[in-house]
Amino acid sequence: MNDQRIFSLRNQWFTTSVGIVVLLAVAAALVGFIWLPTLEGNVRRYGLWNTICSAAGLIRPSASEPVVTPTYPITDVVITSQTLRGASADAIGRGATLALRCTMCHGARGLSDANTPNLAGQYGVAIYKELQDFKSGARQSAVMAPLVANLSDEDMRDLAAYYAYLPRPHDYNPAGTPQIVVSGAPMRNIPPCGACHGELSNKAGSPWLEGEPAAYLHSQLMAFASGARHNDISEQMRNVARQMTPSEIEAAVHYYESQP
Amino acid sequence: MLNSRRLILAHFWLAFGTFAFALPLGVWQMYVRSPLHAWISDPELYYRSVTAHGTVMAYVMPTLVAMGFGYFITEASLKRTLIGRHWAWLGFALVAIGTVTAVVPVALGRATVLYTFYPPLIGSPFYYIGVALVVVGSWIWVALMSVNLYHWKHDNPGVPVPFPMFASVAGSYLWAWTAVGAAIELLFQIIPVSLGLTSTIDAGLARVFFSWTLHAIVYFWLMPTYIAYYTIVPRAIGGRLFSDTMGRIAFILFLIVAMPIGIHHVFQDPDVGAGFKFMHSVFTAMVSIPTLLTVFTICASVEIAGKLRGGRGVLGWIGALPWRNPIMLAVAFSFVMLGFGGAGGLINMSYQLDNTIHNTQWITGHFHLIFGGAIVIMYFAIAYDVWPHLTGRALTCYGLMRAQLWTWFIGMIVLTFPWHWVGILGMPRRMAFYDYSDPTLAAWAFPVVMSVIGGAILLVSGVIFIAVLIDGQRTSRVDPGSYRFSVAVHEPRSVPAALNGFGLWLGLMIGLTIINYGFPILNLLSVSGTAVPAVLVGAMR
Numbered sequence: 089m090n091d092q093r094i095f096s097l098r099n100q101w102f103t104t105s106v107g108i109v110v111l112l113a114v115a116a117a118l119v120g121f122i123w124l125p126t127l128e129g130n131v132r133r134y135g136l137w138n139t140i141c142s143a144a145g146l147i148r149p150s151a152s153e154p155v156v157t158p159t160y161p162i163t164d165v166v167i168t169s170q171t172l173r174g175a176s177a178d179a180i181g182r183g184a185t186l187a188l189r190c191t192m193c194h195g196a197r198g199l200s201d202a203n204t205p206n207l208a209g210q211y212g213v214a215i216y217k218e219l220q221d222f223k224s225g226a227r228q229s230a231v232m233a234p235l236v237a238n239l240s241d242e243d244m245r246d247l248a249a250y251y252a253y254l255p256r257p258h259d260y261n262p263a264g265t266p267q268i269v270v271s272g273a274p275m276r277n278i279p280p281c282g283a284c285h286g287e288l289s290n291k292a293g294s295p296w297l298e299g300e301p302a303a304y305l306h307s308q309l310m311a312f313a314s315g316a317r318h319n320d321i322s323e324q325m326r327n328v329a330r331q332m333t334p335s336e337i338e339a340a341v342h343y344y345e346s347q348p
Numbered sequence: 349m350l351n352s353r354r355l356i357l358a359h360f361w362l363a364f365g366t367f368a369f370a371l372p373l374g375v376w377q378m379y380v381r382s383p384l385h386a387w388i389s390d391p392e393l394y395y396r397s398v399t400a401h402g403t404v405m406a407y408v409m410p411t412l413v414a415m416g417f418g419y420f421i422t423e424a425s426l427k428r429t430l431i432g433r434h435w436a437w438l439g440f441a442l443v444a445i446g447t448v449t450a451v452v453p454v455a456l457g458r459a460t461v462l463y464t465f466y467p468p469l470i471g472s473p474f475y476y477i478g479v480a481l482v483v484v485g486s487w488i489w490v491a492l493m494s495v496n497l498y499h500w501k502h503d504n505p506g507v508p509v510p511f512p513m514f515a516s517v518a519g520s521y522l523w524a525w526t527a528v529g530a531a532i533e534l535l536f537q538i539i540p541v542s543l544g545l546t547s548t549i550d551a552g553l554a555r556v557f558f559s560w561t562l563h564a565i566v567y568f569w570l571m572p573t574y575i576a577y578y579t580i581v582p583r584a585i586g587g588r589l590f591s592d593t594m595g596r597i598a599f600i601l602f603l604i605v606a607m608p609i610g611i612h613h614v615f616q617d618p619d620v621g622a623g624f625k626f627m628h629s630v631f632t633a634m635v636s637i638p639t640l641l642t643v644f645t646i647c648a649s650v651e652i653a654g655k656l657r658g659g660r661g662v663l664g665w666i667g668a669l670p671w672r673n674p675i676m677l678a679v680a681f682s683f684v685m686l687g688f689g690g691a692g693g694l695i696n697m698s699y700q701l702d703n704t705i706h707n708t709q710w711i712t713g714h715f716h717l718i719f720g721g722a723i724v725i726m727y728f729a730i731a732y733d734v735w736p737h738l739t740g741r742a743l744t745c746y747g748l749m750r751a752q753l754w755t756w757f758i759g760m761i762v763l764t765f766p767w768h769w770v771g772i773l774g775m776p777r778r779m780a781f782y783d784y785s786d787p788t789l790a791a792w793a794f795p796v797v798m799s800v801i802g803g804a805i806l807l808v809s810g811v812i813f814i815a816v817l818i819d820g821q822r823t824s825r826v827d828p829g830s831y832r833f834s835v836a837v838h839e840p841r842s843v844p845a846a847l848n849g850f851g852l853w854l855g856l857m858i859g860l861t862i863i864n865y866g867f868p869i870l871n872l873l874s875v876s877g878t879a880v881p882a883v884l885v886g887a888m889r
Contacts, residue, residue, distance in 0.1 A: 092845050094852050101846035109604065109856055112630070113863050120626030145621025145868060147875055168547035168881035169470070271387045275783045280391070288390055291883065 163226040163319040165217045167293040172212045175249030183250025186243055189235065198254045203303040205295075209256020212248035214295035218319075219244040226319035257299050266339035268332070276331040281340050293321065298347035305341045350737055350831065351429040352419055355436055357738045359416025360731060362444060363409045364817060370404035371810045373397045378763075378803040383784045383793045391780035395460045398778070400451055402463030405720075407482050408447045410569040413727050414523070415439065415489040417572045418516045420734055421579075422493065424831040425510040426500045432492045439492070442485030450478025458886045462778070464562070465530075465538060467554040470882040473542040476534050483527050493520040501849075508843045511592050512579040512833050518599040519571030521850060522564060525857060526607055529560025541882045548879035552619040553872040559610035560865060567606035567635075569719055573726035574598070577646045577679065580733050582834035584675035587653025592836035594645045596847045601638035604856045605631050608864035612697045616706050619878070624868050625699055631864065632697035639690060643683065650679070652837070674749040678729035681757040682722045689718035692768060707778075710771025713764040720806075721760040725753065728813055735820045736828040743820040748812055755809035763802030766795030 092099055121143040125131060130139045141148060187198075190207075194200055198208030207215060221227035222236045223244075239247075267273075270288065272280040282288035286296035297305065311317035312329035320326055332340075350356075377397050380388045388394050422430050430436060452474065453459040459471030497517050501509065537554050540546050582589045589595065611628035614620055654665025670676050692714045695701045705711065735743050743749075770792045775782070784793040846852055872878065 094845055094849070095855075099846065101844055102852055105604075105846075105852065105856060109860060112634070113627070113860070116627045116630040117623065120630075121623040124626065125622075140623070143621050143623030143626075145619065145624060145871055147871075166881070169884035170544060170547040173544075265389070267387070270389045271391075271781060273783075274779070274781065275786050275788070283391075288392055289886070292881070 158318070160318055161225045163217070163221050163321060164224060165220045165293075165321075167213055167217060167321070169292045171292065172216055172245060172248060172252075175212065175245075175252065179246045179249040180253045181250075182243075183246035183248070183253075186239075186247050187250050190247075193231070198251050199257065201301075203301040205300055205304055206257070207251040208254035210251050210295055211290070212245075212252035213293055215251050216244050216248040217293055219247065221319040227317060256296075266336075266343050268336040268340050269343050273331070273336070278328050278331050278336075281344075285344075297344040300344055302341050302345040305344055306337065309337050309341065349427045349429070350420070350423050352423060352433055352436070353738050353740075355430075355433060355440070356416045356420045356734075358440060359412045359419070360734075360738070361817075362440070362447075363412035363416065363727075364731070364814065366404045366412070366447060367409045368810060368814050370401045370409070371807060373401040374405075375800075375803040375807045377401065378800045381779070381781055382796045382800045384797060384800060387781040392457060392460060394780035395462065395778075396454060396457055399460050399462050400454045403450055403454065403479065404447070406463050406565070406569075407450075407479055408443065410572075410719075410723075410727075411482060411486045411523075412443060413730070414519060414568065414572050415443070415486060417575070417730060417734075418489060418493055418520060420738075421512045421516045421575070422496045424737075425512040425833060426496065428500070430492070431496050431499055435488055436492055439485040439488030442481050442488070446478045446481025446483075446485060448478070449481060450475050453478075456886075460885050465533070465554070465558060467533075467538060467541075467549045467551045468880050468882045469885055470538065470541050470549070471885040473539055476539050476542055480531070480534055480539075483531060487524060487527070490520040490524040493517045506842075508840045509848050510833070511589075511595055511836070511840075512575060514596060514848075515571070515575045515578065515599045518603050518850065518853075519568060519575070521854060521857075522571065522603055522606060523568040525854075525861070526561050526564035526568060529557045529610070530562075533557035533561075547882060549882050550872065550879045552617060552878060553869070555614050555617060556611070556620060556865070556868055556872060559613040560861075561610070562613050563610035563632075564607045566715070566719065567602055569723050571599075571602075572730060573682065573723045574602075574642060576726045576730050576733075577642060577682075579833040580730065581646060581675055581679045582649040582653065583832055584733060585650065585653045585670050585673055587649050587651075587656060587834075589834045589836040590645045590648035590652065592838070592840045593843070593847065594641055596843070598638040598641045598645070600847070600853045601641070602635070603850070603853045604860060605634040605638075607857050608861040609635065609697075611864070611868070612699075612702070615699060615702045619872060620868050621871075622699075624864065627864055629697055629699050631860070633694070636690070636694070639686070643686075646679070646683075649834070672746070672750065674732050674746060674753055675729050677750060677753045678725050678732075681753060682725050682729075685717055685721035685725070685757070685760060689714060689722055693718065705771050707776060708771035709775045709777050710768050712777050713767030713771055716767070717760060717764040721757075721764065725756055725760075728753065728756065731813075731817060734831070735817065736826065737831045739821055740825055740828070741820060741823045742826045742828075743816070744823060745816055745819055748816050748819075752809050752812040752816060755805050755812065759802050759805030759809055761802070762805060763799050766798040766802070770795045 094102055097103060121140050122131070122136070125139045125143055130142070134142070138148075193202050193204040194207050195202075198210075199206045218227060219236055219239065222229060222232040223239065225233075236244075265282075268278070269281045272278040272283070280288060281297070284291040284294040286298055290296065308317060309329050309332070312320065312325045313332070315326060318326065329337075377394060379385055380394060419430055419436060450459075453472035454475060459475030461469045461471040461475070465476075493516060497509065497513060500513070533554050537549055537557070541549050578589060578595045609628045609632040611620055611625055612632050615625055650669065651665050653670075654668045657665075657668045657670070659665030659668030692710070695705065696711065696714060732743060732749055771777075773792060775789075775792050775796075782789055782792065784790060784796075
């Protein structure tokens with residue numbers, strides 16, 4: 089074995105290997121950044137420099153196209169998994185005081201027979217989002233709108249903390265969970281209800297539905313399907329509800345209503 | 349000269365023990381999503397199983413095999429005691445602890461993120477920390493391989509590094525550099541979110557970092573297999589290695605071109621430029637060169653063995669080969685699976701053809717054929733070959749060994765060929781159930797059932813494998829003699845400095861990584877507003 093220096097222009101291993109790698113990289117770059125885009129007509133349309141930048145993945149301002157905006161307000165609440173984590177006892181106390189004005193419909197401890205949603209033990213972030221949407225008009229309700237008009241962001245967080253703190257009705261899982269809840273309908277792009285709303289898992293911002301009144305669940309699914317309710321982020325529920333058959337809606341509503 | 353038998357045996361046993369744990373999970377997954385089973389009522393369980401299967405089979409098992417085999421090669425080829433055995437035990441302990449730390453949250457449903465992490469899905473921090481511990485443990489191995497090589501070269505100036513050691517160190521360097529991508533992703537992106545320090549994550553950037561690791565990790569898995577091709581097979585079947593130099597060049601080429609090519613995993617991601625995707629496609633194609641070099645060299649070596657055994661003519665030597673020898677069987681099966689898997693791989697790396705099969709069952713079929721098939725069958729062969737030297741007991745149940753290799757080969761073909769086929773039909777991967785009653789999907793049903801049968805055969809084979817190893821711990825004591833690696837036709841007396849060390853090749857590896865990954869990463873880092881809210885797995889249950 090010789091003890092020649094490796095990193096030397098006189099070492100053929102060095103010059104050859106570096107040369108081949110550089111040549112290959114340059115050739116690949118020329119083909120990928122210039123020749124192939126030329127064949128697609130990009131150089132002619134956008135110029136050479138713009139073509140190279142585009143092939144490099146550089147994000148550049150382009151001629152702005154008008155953004156299609158809906159004719160109705162949509163939700164502007166941003167939710168992450170960490171939103172509203174760890175409420176203080178003070179927040180819960182303030183929320184309890186504020187909640188006195190909600191008891192007429194939602195019950196003294198968040199449970200009622202008035203066909204309004206039961207709120208006891210609901211995820212705080214789900215309550216907070218709906219309150220925000222009622223206030224912004226993304227979700228419309230003649231009853232709720234005047235009640236939330238004067239609530240501050242802090243008030244809404246406190247209310248959410250209070251209801252999340254209340255004990256949730258006990259789960260019980262009778263046999264015979266309908267397929268729409270555990271499996272959805274994959275061929276129609278319907279994920280399982282349970283993947284977001286409990287039973288299987290939960291996604292941030294989705295409420296759990298067990299024990300909610302049938303009349304409420306049914307009316308909301310129909311409202312999502314018709315588009316009358318449109319405060320769901322990225323149209324998630326509208327896309328689901330539009331695809332559901334009446335019997336699937338019935339099965340899901342009946343299942344969740346009968347839960348606790 | 350083997351003075352660290354317990355250390356090496358511990359690595360192999362933990363590797364194959366975790367393999368025995370993860371194998372039935374895979375079979376169960378095949379079964380529950382097939383037409384033989386009703387739709388699973390809780391898909392979360394399916395994904396939990398996929399996560400555990402993938403984590404163990406991709407991160408734990410091959411890493412331990414590479415580590416144990418690396419220590420074995422260090423002592424057997426350098427003919428001296430491993431330097432830093434205490435450190436090696438520490439590395440082993442970190443891998444073992446990391447495995448438990450990662451798998452427990454998966455079992456509890458707190459880290460159902462699949463082994464590719466899949467941001468913005470975020471699981472329990474213990475899962476990621478566990479995986480990181482496995483990687484740190486393996487980095488100790490990398491350092492020890494390097495230290496042992498350095499000391500040996502210092503004590504043996506001017507002597508060519510034994511080829512098995514050269515190849516094993518090449519594999520360790522490849523791993524050290526390729527693990528950096530996922531390590532950056534874990535440390536700077538995922539673990540902070542997982543610990544609740546931040547709430548959003550740039551999933552596109554995370555995927556690019558993961559692709560840095562994801563492709564070259566396959567070549568890290570491949571290294572023990574290729575080392576076995578070169579250093580075990582010719583000797584085991586009574587031949588000689590055709591060319592020592594060819595072997596060195598093949599491993600050097602892997603070091604350079606296996607690394608900066610991972611963007612072909614994100615061909616469909618819009619945030620990476622098409623020009624860079626093409627460059628990665630070109631360099632992925634280059635990987636076929638060391639593979640073809642290897643296929644040529646090993647076929648030539650096997651031909652030497654066949655002719656030494658009296659085979660004549662252009663193909664007559666094939667019949668003269670020792671087909672009852674498990675190593676001969678293993679390498680033949682491995683080559684067949686490598687051939688089919690490699691051909692499928694050429695489709696995956698083609699920017700246009702990839703469109704057809706991206707994210708379909710073709711991909712799962714592909715990597716099971718290459719990794720589970722061509723690579724892992726040689727892990728079995730390695731275990732059979734070194735076991736008597738580790739246990740000091742004879743491994744005599746040749747019939748069982750042959751049955752095991754045959755069933756693994758047949759099982760893997762029956763598993764993966766239909767899997768490729770349904771991929772072409774458009775069957776998406778990573779789903780817990782399919783509506784086979786729908787006319788659009790009905791054609792998938794039969795091939796999927798065939799795959800289940802293939803999986804069941806593999807399970808049988810896995811059980812036989814463990815039985816052979818256990819039997820090897822209970823037979824009578826023998827003196828296996830000193831371990832021998834294959835000898836080249838022309839034994840190297842002197843090799844060029846460039847083929848006796850790694851400086852130049854590591855430089856090229858890092859340089860090419862910067863060329864191929866530097867701009868895409870900087871570009872994604874410089875764009876603001878690309879982070880999305882993380883989705884915590886198992887939150888608020």
